[in-house]
Amino acid sequence: MNEIGEKINLEKAVCREMSIEEIHRVVAGSGQTRAGSWGLKNAGVTIKNKAYRFTVSGHHHKGHVHIVLNFMDTFDIYYTSNRGTIKKKDEGIYIMELIETLDNAIERLDEYVR
Numbered sequence: 444m445n446e447i448g449e450k451i452n453l454e455k456a457v458c459r460e461m462s463i464e465e466i467h468r469v470v471a472g473s474g475q476t477r478a479g480s481w482g483l484k485n486a487g488v489t490i491k492n493k494a495y496r497f498t499v500s501g502h503h504h505k506g507h508v509h510i511v512l513n514f515m516d517t518f519d520i521y522y523t524s525n526r527g528t529i530k531k532k533d534e535g536i537y538i539m540e541l542i543e544t545l546d547n548a549i550e551r552l553d554e555y556v557r
Contacts, residue, residue, distance in 0.1 A: 450527045451509060456519065457493035461512035466495045469541055470510075481549045501549035504530065508545065522548055 445456050467486060471478055482500030489496045495510045509521040513534070518541060522531040536544050 445521065445529060445532070447529050447532065449529055451521055451523050451529050453490055453494050453509065453511075456509070456521065457490050457511050458514045459512045460492040461495075463488050463492055463495050466510060466541075469538065470495075470497065470545070481545075498525075499549050502552060504549045506530065508549070510541075520544065520548070 445452055471483065471486060480501070482498075484498050486495070486497035488494065489509065493511065497508055499505065499508055504522050506522065506524045507527070509523065511519050511521075513519050515535065517534075518536045518538070520533040520536060521529055523529050531548060533544050533548065
């Protein structure tokens with residue numbers, strides 16, 4: 444369930460409540476160099492305090508990004524099409540790795556690194 448190629452089932456993906464405000468500050472607060480380059484929009488809660496979703500239009504991924512807190516206190520990230528089909532997922536991501544992981548999956552190109 445919730446494997447690449449399937450439609451995301453957020454009810455099955457969510458495990459625990461999380462601070463949506465904190466996740467929003469981390470993601471949206473990453474500045475123009477990161478979140479701004481992703482074309483981030485429509486950020487919000489999809490399941491009360493259990494899932495954070497936003498839309499991106501990056502070089503590698505265009506569609507939705509869903510972030511959920513798993514039972515190990517790490518994050519699972521699902522990258523889906525606009526219709527909800529899972530294109531990629533990252534599991535077991537610590538909060539200090541969140542922006543780097545998102546940027547690598549959504550936008551980062553080797554040419555950007557100096």
